[in-house]
Amino acid sequence: MSDTTIDRATYAELQDTAGADFVKELVQTFLEEAPPLLKAMRDALATGDADAFRRAAHSLKSNSLTFGALALGAMAREQELGGFEAARRPGALEALEAEYGRAAEALEELSRG
DSSP, rough: TTTSSSSSHHHHHHHHHHHHHHHHHHHHHHHHHHHHHHHHHOOOOHTHHHHHHHHHHHHHHHHHHHOHHHHHHHHHHHHHHHHHHHHTTTTTHHHHHHHHHHHHHHHHHHHHH
């Protein structure tokens, strides 16, 4: 796992605040909810639903930042604020999905201890 994928200080603070067992549950919820958010973004782009696109990007951003997935959060923020223009940049959503994959792998590793 790359040390830059998840900000360790943010993750540790979350564990200190919420407890390691609860954070494991939160990670599992994030791993279940993020792929549908990514799909919602693609679907919204395909159907021209800018509000649904922004909502999905916003949720992905907020949830990512909770765990210290700073790069993923920043990329989702760019999509949220940039809307369809940002999403239509070549490779933008693919890069977001790839970063989610890295963050998911790192979170799974961290939650295993």
